[in-house]
Amino acid sequence: MNPPQNHDLSGKTCLITGSSRGIGYETAVSLARMGAHMIIVSHNLERSKAAHQRIINEFGEQAAHYYVANLSVQDQIHQLADGILRDYDRLDVLVNNVGGWYRNFKQSADGIEMTLAVNHLSYFLLTGRLLPLLEKSTPARIINVSSDAHRQVSGIRFDDLQFQQRYRAFAVYAHSKLANIMFTYELDRRLNGSGITVNTLHPGFVKSELYRHFGIATPIVNLAAGVFGKNAEQGAETSIYLASSPDVADISGKYFADRKPQESSPASYDEAEAKRLWAVSEELTGFIYPI
């Protein structure tokens, strides 16, 4: 295990999506320990409250605040963003961490395939809505939690973006994680010179609740993660590093694993495809970026 990271984040505000448990929660605890004010977001009221309570018990009343939002629903992303823009005058770090794995095809309330809605479009829409606040808080950082699973697909499936023709959960998940990386690289090109950095990462194979929808494979994957994988605290290390370390203050548009920049898959570097994904994401969210 790497040595604990410790930087002074007092006065900084960080928002992490999917931070009621797992990698997101452990990231929030570490950043709160460094003095940051944490904004916890998840869709389960009880778990959000419990995560918030544990953080303020340890670091004090001012250490955290929580919002409840189902990030598969675009109206709720807008309400969350409206709340943040109303309640805060700065946002130094945004960590798009929320992620889901859906065994069978299902659609969000907006009629969008659930994996695409949660794993990619929530990153796209929330980031776009919070960009003015990040711009006011420069130098600011955006971190998109992806996965090495992105290597399992050879490109974005524009002919069947929502997997309505053939749904295979692993490919759908991998596809959403490729979208995270292509979104990061395209956002970096558009943010150039703005004082906001954006990076993406693979946390490793981590024992968490992500695998609970694997059906009969769930106990096997959980056992493998327990034996060969990282715990959530270790899985949070690269997110914490990218959110807090001065070493990466000026680094942007990179894919990291184990706190080091890595090459992502060849498909992830395709600029024309990234622009096409951006245009489709604007269409699916109805949100036009100002950049």
Ligand SMILES: NC(=O)c1ccc[n+]([C@@H]2O[C@H](COP(=O)([O-])OP(=O)(O)OC[C@H]3O[C@@H](n4cnc5c(N)ncnc54)[C@H](OP(=O)(O)O)[C@@H]3O)[C@@H](O)[C@H]2O)c1
């Ligand atoms: N675990 C791994 O091995 C692994 C490997 C590579 C990449 N990753 C990535 O790491 C990230 C975190 O994964 P994890 O393993 O920590 O997952 P996890 O334990 O399942 O935690 C997921 C978090 O997201 C929240 N969430 C799920 N659906 C939501 C929704 N519709 N709206 C709002 N919040 C929602 C959950 O909140 P509730 O409490 O409200 O349900 C929870 O806080 C994901 O992006 C995942 O793809 C994980």
